[in-house]
């Protein structure tokens with residue numbers, strides 16, 4: 001991350017919350033549209049929240065293919081991967097949903113998990129496959145939606161889904177599918193984010209409190225902690241929730 005942005009983010013943490021929120025509000029009103037189009041192409045704009053429900057599967061896929069032509073990094077970084085590995089525990093099979101360009105899938109593969117990576121974007125999957133090939137890690141890459149996972153019930157020991165649940169069109173359908181294909185645990189990472197301060201991204205779901213995530217899954221055995229990703233290098237710097245749910 002450029003030094004100037006790092007300093008700006010650090011200075012922001014020193015401000016009182018009300019002032020921080022006002023800055024985000026100004027950003028959303030005046031600068032967000034340009035930033036989004038520069039970062040992700042013309043498919044995404046600040047109206048994404050209004051139009052996403054009316055898009056077809058084909059349009060959804062095209063939007064993310066275009067976005068991935070303009071992006072070079074996943075949000076998940078090494079500190080997250082360490083926490084996820086700890087949460088998973090013993091080795092087994094993993095479905096990584098919304099795998100992006102494969103950072104977490106490849107990391108888990110290197111640790112001895114049998115990994116399948118699923119993403120809606122073929123552009124992302126192509127780059128993920130190239131990376132895993134270069135790193136000598138065998139991963140099965142599949143195109144598909146979190147809301148319609150193309151695998152049978154309980155097909156995997158674990159399901160991971162990082163920085164993706166906030167992108168899905170139908171949250172209830174996606175959580176139900178993630179639970180359906182998992183035998184043991186699901187591990188979810190989402191940004192902690194206020195709907196009204198949404199700005200430089202193309203999110204559809206907003207998790208401001210841990211309870212929203214806990215209720216969305218409705219599992220009896222879970223842990224949900226707030227984590228700090230402010231020192232991340234690439235795409236995401238902020239607070240996030242790490243949810244680990246056990247399949248009953």
Ligand SMILES: C[S@@+](CC[C@H](N)C(=O)[O-])C[C@H]1O[C@@H](n2cnc3c(N)ncnc32)[C@H](O)[C@@H]1O
Pocket residue numbers: 064073074075076097098099100101118119120121124144145146147161162163164167168169
């Ligand atoms: C912000 S990226 C996160 C990628 C990666 N997991 C990471 O940590 O950076 C969101 C990913 O979700 C994918 N995606 C968007 N909607 C999806 C859906 N309904 N089902 C599956 N993947 C989806 C996008 O193509 C993109 O790769």
